[in-house]
Amino acid sequence: MNVRSYKVHSFARLWLVPFNTIFNDMPKNYTFEIRETFGKKYLKVFLKDGIDPENIANHLQQLASVHKSNVTKQKSGNIDLTIYPSKLYEIEETQDEVALTLENYFNGSPVDPQFVDQTVTGVSEKAFYQVIDYMNILGKNLEGFKSLNVRFDEERYRDYFIPFLNSISKNHSAKGEVFNRNGKTDILMFDNNGNNLFIAECKLWKGEKYLIDGLNQLLSNYVNWRDEKVALVIFNRDTKNFTDVIEKSRNAILAHELCEGLVNQRAQTNFTFSFKNPDDPNKKILVELVLFNFA
Numbered sequence: 001m002n003v004r005s006y007k008v009h010s011f012a013r014l015w016l017v018p019f020n021t022i023f024n025d026m027p028k029n030y031t032f033e034i035r036e037t038f039g040k041k042y043l044k045v046f047l048k049d050g051i052d053p054e055n056i057a058n059h060l061q062q063l064a065s066v067h068k069s070n071v072t073k074q075k076s077g078n079i080d081l082t083i084y085p086s087k088l089y090e091i092e093e094t095q096d097e098v099a100l101t102l103e104n105y106f107n108g109s110p111v112d113p114q115f116v117d118q119t120v121t122g123v124s125e126k127a128f129y130q131v132i133d134y135m136n137i138l139g140k141n142l143e144g145f146k147s148l149n150v151r152f153d154e155e156r157y158r159d160y161f162i163p164f165l166n167s168i169s170k171n172h173s174a175k176g177e178v179f180n181r182n183g184k185t186d187i188l189m190f191d192n193n194g195n196n197l198f199i200a201e202c203k204l205w206k207g208e209k210y211l212i213d214g215l216n217q218l219l220s221n222y223v224n225w226r227d228e229k230v231a232l233v234i235f236n237r238d239t240k241n242f243t244d245v246i247e248k249s250r251n252a253i254l255a256h257e258l259c260e261g262l263v264n265q266r267a268q269t270n271f272t273f274s275f276k277n278p279d280d281p282n283k284k285i286l287v288e289l290v291l292f293n294f295a
Helices: 053-060 091-107 125-143 146-151 154-165 208-222 242-254
Strands: 004-009 012-016 030-037 040-047 066-073 079-085 172-180 183-191 196-204 229-236 259-267 270-277 280-293
Touching: 030 091, 040 053, 040 091, 053 066, 053 079, 053 091, 066 091, 079 091, 091 125, 091 146, 091 154, 125 146, 125 154, 125 196, 125 229, 125 259, 125 280, 154 172, 154 183, 154 196, 154 229, 196 208, 208 229, 208 242, 208 280, 229 242, 242 259, 242 270, 242 280, 259 280
Parallel strands: 196 229, 229 280
Antiparallel strands: 004 012, 012 030, 030 040, 040 079, 066 079, 172 183, 183 196, 259 270, 270 280
16 A cells, blocks of 8 residues: 655654555545554544444444544544554554445445444345345455455454444344354344344354354254244355355255255355254254355
């Protein structure tokens, strides 16, 4: 990244970051500046008029690379955000994660184009696929930031999705590491009445056996009799032949003893399977396989 430095005063420096180095198609909802005071760098985010800074600041505060996200009112009356990086993170890493988060936030989703409160349609296939489609958008955006993935493990991938899923509707909540039946689910999304909308297990690609172990963990430990829709989300970081990963994952699930077959392939890396509930063969479960590539 080409960065130009300008003297601001005796103890601060300001870096102006060209937008086309972050996104070629950047929406004009915000701009960045990297500044430095007393040898410590921080990020300024200037928002377009009409955007709620408190809402954005709270959203960014959930990022692992962000230590503090403050709303700052200038003497001019303008309001901006001051972002301080977490320990062990370079300011450029924080900037990348903030940029990715704002890109997701302003680009929106099939569920809610700009995170304006809307009710997800309920515990239905339509709602289930709405969440899956939204996760696809988030995951594809993350694929474009390969530099961030050096720090990502299964838990960090899980934590990336939760703030956005939790912003879809005030009538639904998304949490990670939540007890459901006999264990802690990676992602659990539920409505205000306690009905589970979505259960997901997140796994790195480490071969078919590891994938099936994750699937069995999901079905046996986390799924109650009333749970009918789950997802297995796979992140490939190490295998260059992603087509091979897709085929092996798909075939491994089809060979599972509880799998009744492929119901649908709604996208290139999404597959919907019908499964028998392990405790009740007359009860069916939809299992969505979702794959992302970071290799």
